[in-house]
Amino acid sequence: MKVVVDMNKCQDHGQCVFAAPDVFSMDDDGHLAYVPDPADALRDEVEEAADVCPLQAIRIED
Amino acid sequence: MTGRILVAGASLGGLRAAEQLRAAGWTGAVTVVGDEPHMPYNRPPLSKEVLAGKAPFASLAFTPRSAAQDVEWRLGTKVVSAGLAERTVALDDGSTVSYDGLVVATGVRPRRLRCPGPLTGRHTVRTLADAQRLRDELTRPGARVVVVGAGFIGCEVAATAVGLGVAEVTVVDPLPLPMVGPLGALLARALLRRHEERGVRFALGVGVTGFEGEDRVTGVRLADGAVLPADVVVESVGSVANVEWLEGNGLDLSDGVLTDELLRVGGRPEAIAVGDVARFPNARYDGVPRRVEHWSIPTDTAKHAAKSLVAHLSGSEQELTPFAPLPTFWSDQHEFRLQSFGAPVLGLDDVRVLDGDPEGDVLVGYHLDGRLTGVVALGGHAVATSAARYRAQLLKQPALTS
Known part of the structure; x- marks a missing residue:
């Protein structure tokens, strides 16, 4: 599974970090970091992260 | 199926x-x-x-x-x-x-105000068409704006109008502070100060009784008799x-x-x-x-x-659990953010500063019977992140119902 975050849209709300902590995290400056190619077993939580992003900046490419 | x-x-x-x-x-x-x-x-x-x-x-x-x-x-x-x-x-x-x-x-x-006066020049913000019409009027040179209702949408629109360089923007509300319902007085006072420092005016503790003007609105009449001149009115009253x-x-x-x-x-x-x-x-x-x-x-x-x-x-016999979401909300106004987790509104009688200072960036906790029911951060990214640290605690707490 391929995950793409539109960093022009991202406003560091961090909701994705709650939904999928294995894939998304905040760095020391409070900016988003993420795993671009997570295991397919994490699909449910990545979909949840995409749903709860207030800016709808997360896209899953199969 | x-x-x-x-x-x-x-x-x-x-x-x-x-x-x-x-x-x-x-x-x-x-x-x-x-x-x-x-x-x-x-x-x-x-x-x-x-x-x-x-x-x-x-x-x-x-x-x-x-x-x-x-x-x-x-x-x-x-x-x-x-x-x-x-x-x-x-x-x-x-x-x-x-x-x-x-x-x-x-x-x-959007709920609409029923008091007398012309309709033209009065706006709500719910749909894309609403926002486009309002933008057209806010970007006219020298626009004087009155926002009726100091809730989420009213405060956000007022902040955006200041950013667009309107001539003046005044927020009217019968309550004494902006967003005092969801936030309580401590944080609402801090919010008021932040807005005023950035050029938003307020007429608080007073309701609207009517709109001036013939074909279109030219002013907003308040319950104390004052009239606020207005080229654009935004109704954000629930x-x-x-x-x-x-x-x-x-x-x-x-x-x-x-x-x-x-x-x-x-x-x-x-x-x-x-x-x-x-x-x-x-x-x-x-x-x-x-x-x-x-x-x-x-x-x-x-x-x-x-x-x-x-x-x-599908005729499934599966046992379903009652709905029990952890509420969360945010609001971006000027360059700062309000970020909440849990249910602050259930703990408005016991509000404590958890981090920072109401004069600057601040994290506030809301309590019922000594137990944390929700948190709200006001300020920049660091304090919003500190609110998130309380999320796990709020999720773990047993239900308030027993």
Whole structure:
């Protein structure tokens, strides 16, 4: 599974970090970091992260 | 599985319901009916980036999940009535649709002021068309703006108007402080100061009695007799749930549509409600049914309600748990953010500063019987992140109901 975050849209709300902590995290400056190619077993939580992003900046490419 | 699920309402709640019906295993037809001409789009930017001219429509459109690609969208069409006993709905194009399952997702519309005066020049912010019309007027040179209602939308619009360089913007509210209902006095005072420092004026503790002007509004008349000159008025005085189409079915429609703890409507397992039209009990708290207008609610309700609907339609004996979401909201105003987790409103009588200082960035905790019910951060990114640290604690706490 391929995950793409539109960093022009991202406003560091961090909701994705709650939904999928294995894939998304905040760095020391409070900016988003993420795993671009997570295991397919994490699909449910990545979909949840995409749903709860207030800016709808997360896209899953199969 | 065969049959049809009809989703009434094509905004975030309708979209998430359609997606979650597929995720829950429904393979029958799904038809979504919505009165706006657009596919579902994200509304929070309407009072901020869209008004500011920074976000084109294409950036607002949701991307439906691939599993929901075969959903039928009937846009520009309104549901006008329903017969829950017959399992039919009537549409404004004269057609009638039968269903096996119904999703109520018709949302809310802005409440309007009824006091006398002209209508032209008075705006609300709910739809893309609303925001585009308002932007046209806010960007006229020298615009004097009066915002009626100091809630989420009123405060956001006032901040955006300042950013657009309007001549003046005044926020009017009968309550003594902005957003005092959801935030309490301590944080509302800090919010007021931040707005005033950035050029927003306030007329608080006073209501509106009428609008001046012949063909279009030229001023706002207040209960104390003062008149605020205005070229543009924004009415942000709350919402009315779109439930008229459900009348005549014996439902409790006193504020939205009442649901049970599985988001079922009128005791009918084949009818569910999602989003801000639903008045649901939250098993995490006191069990009192409430409508909740936070952005997270359409997604949370859709996920839970779709499971209960599909379980019923597929004859599953699966045990379903009561709906118990952890509320969260945010609001971006000027360059700062309000970020909340939990239910501050249940702990307004015991408000404590957890971090920082109300003069600067601050994190506030709300308590009931000594227990934390919610947190709100006001300020920059660091304090919003500190609010998130309390989220796990709020999630772990036992229900308030016992």
